[in-house]
Amino acid sequence: MSNEPSKPRRAVRRQRSIYQVHYALPRRSTEDMATPLLTPCAGLALSAFGLQVAGHRKTEDTKFTGLLQCNGTVLKPILKESQKREVDFYTRLKSTTNPDLIELRSYVPKYYGCRKFTYKGFEQDYIILEDLTQRMLEQCVMDVKIGKRTYDPLATEEKIKSETSKYALCKQQYGFCIPGYQVYKLATGKLLKFGKDYGKKLHGHMVREAIRNYLNGVGAPLCRALILQFLSELWKIQKWARRQTAVRLYSTSLLLVYDATRLRDCCGETDDALVSRSKCRTAPVTRRRSIHSLHPLGGGSFSGQLSPRGPVYKKLTSVPITPLKTARDSFTPPPAIKSPWSEALDKLNTNHSFEHNYEDKLSKIKMNYRALLDELSSDTPNPNPWAAVKIIDFAHAFFNDDDDDATVDENFKQGIDSFVEIFEGFLKETDSQVA
Ligand SMILES: Nc1ncnc2c1ncn2[C@@H]1O[C@H](COP(=O)(O)OP(=O)(O)OP(=O)(O)O)[C@@H](O)[C@H]1O
């Protein structure tokens, strides 16, 4: 032991991430339900949320503003009685001890409470939620409303009639409908938007094609890494939906988001040649394998095989203990480890064409490298996935407080099963990328 007086330790200063530098966003927290911000958006300007692909929008009297955004959060206005139910839903989810509801927390955006804000002269209450598109540069967003039935048990005859007549064919055929989506096309960088009028015309094979278009898989092969990122989340939600009896979710949506910039980096086209999609990372980046990442639900342990009963995961076998001498004699250097670090280095070693618009290209490349380094130096196992699915819109969620009467929410479950089946079909299409 040293007698030297211990020097005061200097706090390690972490480099601010690209997202903090460019977008002034807060660091990601690992908690599923965040503690309410004391003064959310205090002193920061509110603005209309430009990435809303469906849902209620601005009305004539400007009282209803649509969603707003502020500091990495979205603000959802609460005007109708049913929207107050959504506040109750998030409030209850936050303090629940029911295991099914605790699990549900990880499938919904983080909730930061509810507060009054004044926007364009109108004061009203807003629900404050994590913006699922934050940190994305080219945000591709799809809203998928789940369920053949989209009205709740308190609906009036009129409401039942109007809900039954909307997206009727699509809901009958698939158990879900698509009220809107937007996609940045990889080849052109152009943003395409599809609203509810388009969504209401979808049925039959058009539904699958709309999802394929959203995934940038029209005119180019689907990207297996992207499908797997979505499926690893969807399978968890599906497993939960097949079991849970705690809540009935009428008219909720799956919100799918991914960053086309990262898709381009992974599976996109270069100026010179089409990058082989087999080079694509087939699983979400995981820096460290924790006990949690070994859990069979993690995308990383998916074997690539699908059985009629769902995904087949790799079996985890224990390593046999070899006597030291034998082990030393038979030692051969291990093959090069394919890690996120080596992939980052591979990328840094790539030659880029410096023709055309190279300043723009260079700045994008720099941003990508910074984002990649950010990801590699973060403390969480999968800190910056570039695709995510969450369940949103709980204006028609009903808790089942009577345990004896509890049954599975078939309406929600069937919609999820059907959506997952489409993604499993897409995954099979990409099998050749790992053959
Ligand atoms: N947490 C979020 N992060 C990013 N975008 C979001 C988030 N929540 C909602 N949105 C965007 O806003 C849209 C509408 O959201 P939501 O369904 O909650 O609103 P709504 O007005 O209740 O919809 P509806 O009219 O279907 O009842 C979504 O389609 C999505 O584009």
Ligand SMILES: O=P(O)(O)O[C@@H]1[C@H](O)[C@H](O)[C@@H](OP(=O)(O)O)[C@H](OP(=O)(O)O)[C@H]1O
């Ligand atoms: O897709 P569309 O044609 O926009 O249809 C709307 C959609 O079904 C909303 O979920 C619903 O709001 P709620 O979920 O709050 O019922 C809204 O009802 P509303 O017209 O009564 O607001 C509908 O108009």
